[in-house]
Amino acid sequence: MTDTDNSQPSGMTKRSFLQSVGMIGGTAAVMTALQGWEMGFASEMDRPPEMSTDGKGKKVIILGAGLAGMVLAFEMAKKGYKTQIIEALDYAGGRCVSARKGSVIEEVGSEKQVCNFQDGNYVNYGPWRIPAEHKSTIYYCRTLGVPLEVMVNKTGKSYYYYENKEGPFKGVPIRQEHADIDFKGYSTELLAKVADQGALDQLISQEDKEMLLTHLKRSGLIDSKEFNYRANRARGHSSYPGAGTNFGKLSEPYEMADVLSIANASRNETADHPAVMFQAVGGMDQIAQGLKRALKKSQIRYNSEITDIVQDDNGVKVTYKNTKNGRVRSEEADYLISTAPLGVMQKMNINLSEDMAAAIKATSGSPACKIGVEFNHRFWEQNDMIYGGVTSTDIPGHRILSYPSGNLFGSAHGDTGVILGYYPIGGQSIPISNLSMAERTEFALSVGEKIHPGNYRKYFTGESISVAWHKMKYALAGWENWSRRGRTRSFPVMQKGDNRIFISGNIASPALGGWMAGAIEGAWSTMEVIDKRVAQQG
Amino acid sequence: MKNYFKLLLALLGASTLMTAANAQDHSAEGAQIYTDYCEACHQIGGEGYEDIYPALKDNEFVNGDKEELIYLLLEGRAGMPTFISDLEVDQLTTIINYIRNSWGNTAGEITQEEMDAAYDEIAEEEDGFGPGN
Numbered sequence: 001m002t003d004t005d006n007s008q009p010s011g012m013t014k015r016s017f018l019q020s021v022g023m024i025g026g027t028a029a030v031m032t033a034l035q036g037w038e039m040g041f042a043s044e045m046d047r048p049p050e051m052s053t054d055g056k057g058k059k060v061i062i063l064g065a066g067l068a069g070m071v072l073a074f075e076m077a078k079k080g081y082k083t084q085i086i087e088a089l090d091y092a093g094g095r096c097v098s099a100r101k102g103s104v105i106e107e108v109g110s111e112k113q114v115c116n117f118q119d120g121n122y123v124n125y126g127p128w129r130i131p132a133e134h135k136s137t138i139y140y141c142r143t144l145g146v147p148l149e150v151m152v153n154k155t156g157k158s159y160y161y162y163e164n165k166e167g168p169f170k171g172v173p174i175r176q177e178h179a180d181i182d183f184k185g186y187s188t189e190l191l192a193k194v195a196d197q198g199a200l201d202q203l204i205s206q207e208d209k210e211m212l213l214t215h216l217k218r219s220g221l222i223d224s225k226e227f228n229y230r231a232n233r234a235r236g237h238s239s240y241p242g243a244g245t246n247f248g249k250l251s252e253p254y255e256m257a258d259v260l261s262i263a264n265a266s267r268n269e270t271a272d273h274p275a276v277m278f279q280a281v282g283g284m285d286q287i288a289q290g291l292k293r294a295l296k297k298s299q300i301r302y303n304s305e306i307t308d309i310v311q312d313d314n315g316v317k318v319t320y321k322n323t324k325n326g327r328v329r330s331e332e333a334d335y336l337i338s339t340a341p342l343g344v345m346q347k348m349n350i351n352l353s354e355d356m357a358a359a360i361k362a363t364s365g366s367p368a369c370k371i372g373v374e375f376n377h378r379f380w381e382q383n384d385m386i387y388g389g390v391t392s393t394d395i396p397g398h399r400i401l402s403y404p405s406g407n408l409f410g411s412a413h414g415d416t417g418v419i420l421g422y423y424p425i426g427g428q429s430i431p432i433s434n435l436s437m438a439e440r441t442e443f444a445l446s447v448g449e450k451i452h453p454g455n456y457r458k459y460f461t462g463e464s465i466s467v468a469w470h471k472m473k474y475a476l477a478g479w480e481n482w483s484r485r486g487r488t489r490s491f492p493v494m495q496k497g498d499n500r501i502f503i504s505g506n507i508a509s510p511a512l513g514g515w516m517a518g519a520i521e522g523a524w525s526t527m528e529v530i531d532k533r534v535a536q537q538g
Numbered sequence: 539m540k541n542y543f544k545l546l547l548a549l550l551g552a553s554t555l556m557t558a559a560n561a562q563d564h565s566a567e568g569a570q571i572y573t574d575y576c577e578a579c580h581q582i583g584g585e586g587y588e589d590i591y592p593a594l595k596d597n598e599f600v601n602g603d604k605e606e607l608i609y610l611l612l613e614g615r616a617g618m619p620t621f622i623s624d625l626e627v628d629q630l631t632t633i634i635n636y637i638r639n640s641w642g643n644t645a646g647e648i649t650q651e652e653m654d655a656a657y658d659e660i661a662e663e664e665d666g667f668g669p670g671n
């Protein structure tokens with residue numbers, strides 16, 4: 001299972017380049033190279049770092065069995081460190097979870113929810129999509145045998161639904177491909193016209209201008225004489241072609257002014273949110289389960305909430321409470337690594353240095369809510385030709401609706417599926433979290449019904465499950481944000497650790513906040529910090 | 539954001555949202571902002587929740603240094619979110635004055651100018667860098 005020996009990366013990765021620079025030029029050269037990439041401490045990594053030290057049985061207590069805690073336990077145990085995870089919850093994975101039949105979600109001060117989806121149905125109420133460039137996440141899926149499948153992040157067939165903006169499309173679901181292609185088409189038209197009229201002659205050479213015009217014409221979006229945007233095959237048909245003499249009918253573009261009245265989602269289409277992404281087959285929690293399987297059973301102690309951490313120059317003593325029976329125990333170790341979100345860390349009694357205590361207050365928690373809504377008919381596929389992807393709305397507290405990429409066509413477990421019914425992040429998610437579970441479901445249904453009138457309520461099975469991450473006791477946020485001041489002043493303090501206590505997890509990767517890759521690479525960067533520490537001081 | 543209340547009220551019926559508003563309102567708008575943006579964590583009446591979400595009622599920090607409180611709302615702190623991009627700058631003033639003068643708190647008002655100065659300083663520092671998934 002745990003095939004850790006991997007094929008060498010092809011070509012020179014940033015790491016191996018850095019190592020070679022380091023060999024020749026020393027640390028200063030490495031730092032200069034890092035700055036050249038505008039990178040801080042950790043480089044883009046596609047595998048765990050090689051620790052130079054041998055743990056020789058040094059004991060490390062790891063707070064938290066999330067992805068970061070399990071990566072640390074797994075990798076450091078291989079180097080001779082004795083690793084023990086202490087976890088408050090009764091499962092491994094932390095925020096890397098999915099809800100399926102039997103799953104329980106219990107927010108602070110709210111009613112307990114038990115998921116009652118049909119077998120095979122689930123919702124990823126934590127992580128839900130992996131971009132190709134997150135090599136670290138994919139590394140563990142590949143080496144631990146966690147199968148991934150395509151997660152369709154963008155389809156042209158899903159909708160933009162805006163109702164808080166005046167204009168012809170107010171309250172009307174618009175196919176994304178129509179709005180996107182029209183925007184591109186009119187832009188192409190305008191660019192071709194100004195280029196042709198010589199308005200770009202100061203900016204580009206005659207030769208480049210000719211090439212530009214050739215490409216614009218070849219786009220198929222504009223006619224080759226007048227350069228006017230017109231109906232085209234990218235935008236598609238209003239009446240579909242078929243056999244015989246049915247050539248179908250191309251759909252007519254919207255008016256330019258109308259297209260400009262809706263914001264398309266292109267600003268969301270970043271390299272880490274491409275159209276095609278990945279998800280773990282059967283639920284994203286399978287990634288956590290893969291790591292859990294790679295550990296010895298005894299490496300994780302569940303239902304144990306750490307309340308106190310006391311360190312001195314010789315080691316650290318941790319006190320934890322059994323969340324089921326209240327029994328208090330303590331355990332000693334050489335080092336402690338906390339992977340708890342910083343909001344949660346505030347609640348523990350820890351003798352940190354003043355600098356460190358201040359540094360761990362420098363983030364702000366980002367609230368986030370999700371809801372999974374179950375249907376007994378995949379109407380979005382059969383009626384709307386939508387297979388995965390995201391519908392965007394401008395309704396505060398809603399933001400998006402995402403169709404399942406698993407069980408496409410109902411071919412895996414029947415004509416049923418779970419839609420991610422809303423996913424607000426930041427402040428707009430707070431009012432949603434102050435609603436009862438029934439009100440949240442009603443909110444999701446009322447918005448869904450506007451986008452899929454006549455179907456959304458009709459095929460709802462009556463089962464839904466929702467989460468407000470900022471009300472989950474051991475998370476208190478979806479993820480945490482570092483302000484610029486926090487990143488420059490507090491992060492370096494936090495990252496180097498405080499005597500026997502180190503801080504890891506997603507917060508150790510400010511640039512990858514809210515990503516599993518941030519948790520994994522945060523763990524890897526902590527291994528490097530500890531390696532250095534042990535090499536210097538034993 | 540401003541349409542938010544109208545929308546939810548229409549969706550859910552005014553009663554569900556309004557029941558939670560505090561009896562001794564400092565201002566109706568402040569009470570509404572509190573219900574929508576603070577109460578999910580700090581609870582009705584600013585009572586807080588165990589040791590997880592601090593009580594704002596009878597709280598030294600709330601009744602203390604104005605500037606620190608302004609910065610907390612703008613920047614957040616650990617489990618406490620930032621509200622710089624989800625509340626308008628005048629709403630931020632309103633909510634601060636609300637919590638400083640409700641539930642027995644009597645800390646007095648901050649001015650819009652005090653809020654504006656801090657807001658501009660922090661907005662200037664923000665570089666649009668942010669995580670996401």
Ligand SMILES: Cc1cc2nc3c(=O)[nH]c(=O)nc-3n(C[C@H](O)[C@H](O)[C@H](O)COP(=O)(O)OP(=O)(O)OC[C@H]3O[C@@H](n4cnc5c(N)ncnc54)[C@H](O)[C@@H]3O)c2cc1C
Pocket residue numbers: 063064065066067068069086087088089093094095096125126127128129130137304305306307339340341344348368370469474475477478479504505506507513514515516517518519671
């Ligand atoms: C809504 C949402 C959407 C996301 N979407 C994506 C996505 O699409 N793609 C992606 O790659 N990532 C995504 N992420 C991010 C990803 O889920 C996280 O970055 C990652 O799971 C964090 O792992 P971690 O180990 O750092 O922290 P956690 O998983 O939070 O682990 C910390 C552990 O510590 C435990 N703990 C806390 N306090 C104590 C205590 N006192 N004593 C003992 N144990 C304690 C917790 O119970 C938890 O198990 C998303 C996250 C959320 C919330």
